[in-house]
Amino acid sequence: MSQQQIDRAISKEYAAGFTTNIESDTLPPGLNEDVIRFISQRKDEPEWLLEWRLEAYRDWLQMREPSWAHVNYPPVRFNEISYFSSPKALKDRPKSLDEVDPELIETYNKLGIPLHEQEALAGVAVDAVFDSVSVTTTFREKLAEAGVIFCSISEAVKEYPDLVRKYLGSVVPRKDNFYAALNSAVYSDGSFVYIPKGVRCPMELSTYFRINEQNTGQFERTLIIADEGSHVSYLEGCTAPMRDENQLHAAVVELVALDGAEIKYSTVQNWYPGDAEGKGGIYNFVTKRGVAHRDAKISWTQVETGSAITWKYPSCILRGDNSVGEFYSVALTNNAQQADTGTKMIHLGKNTRSTIISKGISAGKSSNAYRGLVRMSPRAEGARNYTQCDSLLIGDQCAAHTFPYIESRNPSAVVEHEATTSKVSDDQLYLCQQRGLDAEKAVSMIVNGFCKEVFRELPMEFAMEAGKLLEVSLEGSVG
């Protein structure tokens, strides 16, 4: 886009308040109701959704950024962020990969995500999100045979409005928190999944996110509904290229597991963490939550190695009796990265069970905090939780913190919490090196061993990737 076009777009903001179509694919920075109207209009959304967004925006204006997390960063200037962008020359969604911009495909290839190969080799359907607009979806037909819906949420709004309207915001309400409200107001796109009753999704569903455009906030919105007795495994993996400016990312993920359903949600997050001082890294403020109905199960597995700031608590509301929640997490911070991550297990139903396995690894000058809440409601007869929270320190300039919150209002509920903190010891390194391994390989092996309990929860190909990711992320952490 030329400077002239930008100027024109900006002047238009004042003249017409964004109510008319603009040729540009990226909005100038700033947020107001007209920006929201623009987004909604560009996406051809129904009136109810526009109202929904506007109400979220009005709520957001009344809210304050949370300050309780154990992270420090300069204030985010929300008016310097652009709230919409889409890859150029993509007015209409392509019907197949052939119609996709070759440069885009090239970028994916550089990231090691060759779509063609993935289709053939991994049997994974990919809903690729490049910046804010879903540009390609594969395996749709095969999934359709099973009755599975896997599409962008914008499409779902058009094709399955009843489902979206029923469940959007049902798990993470608009006013849930500052970032969720912001997301609800301006979310760009994301994935939508619906698994019909009794269906076992024939393949793992995977979305790759990628942040590309300068100064563009990313506000993904994901909604997964597993109908009664169904089963789905969903993978989310992210990478981002080198860049200079801080980027705000505030995604919302909602999972609905109806009676007897099972949702397994796995994430490998490797967004740009910034340079050694943390400059230029991504701010990742994410709200992820699932509701498990009777006999349902929700399992979160995450491997977090990227971002300058991570603020993320994938949670389970165990609403139905006998429902199960799991959280397996590896969070690695190096250099100046800061992470405050953990989970919430809200036990509402009888005999609900939850397991939390959290592995925090701190290297360099980084800070890594686990924050978890286990709440046993008065009705949660016979509920159980087991929490294991381990921290591993590499070097002597990093920090690990644990903030466990336990609220039990039912005397029959059992809550167990175990926590350890250990260091990669010089003696362990010495043993490895004496056996011929160099220091970096040794650290990576020790760290992988530390994370084993979580890695084995990941789907096979993800587990391999995760191991490599840790190795790359730890480069230079031993002198």
Next chain:
Amino acid sequence: MLKIDNLHARVDDKDILKGLNLAIKPGEVHAIMGPNGSGKSTLGHVLAGRPGYAVTAGSATLLGQDILDMETEERAHLGLFLAYQYPVEIPGVSNMEFLKASVDAVREARGQEAISSVDFMKQARECCKTVDLDQSFLKRGVNEGFSGGEKKRNELMQMMLLEPKLCIMDETDSGLDIDALQVVANGVNAMRNAERSFILVTHYQRLLNYIEPDYVHVLAGGRIIKSGDKSLALELEEKGYAWLEDAA
């Protein structure tokens, strides 16, 4: 094989080795005995390149190469192996994974062909039998929850798989019952050949009944104060070290 000249080393600002000389030819087995705190273990760690062990004077060459400036892993690649007195645990890293990574790293550095996982598994299982460890130990974390004797046998297994040129065994016999001692000795004896040398650091003559040394040295005050053949060990068993230290 190994040549040590006038080696001085300090640990935590304390001089431990004070002019140690030692020469070992290929195929030889040298036992090093001596009172507590004389520097026996330090010698092994200085040669292996433990961080914090500073050489202040002297030289040491292995197979003609100066090893004191090498990284710890480079010395291992060259063929130096140290069996630890107190092997550390690495939780979550399976023994098999650790052994394979070690063997791969060493073979690559030595310019040898990579070994396939299948062949490696076979070898590792064989080694398990030799050192009398159940194969389930291959799947367990490195030394994780192993008994003292199991750790020592695990060290021996690593030594067999890495095919070193110089094996330094730091009090491998301590904490072993007679049966385990026999197993370790059998393993070492099976590895003895004209190309491979051993340094056995030990407090007890007993080990030397099972592994017959070519030379026995007494290390005291950071130097070797007496050398002899295996009969020296018997003499030490009888008389202790005091008479030697007084003479030195």
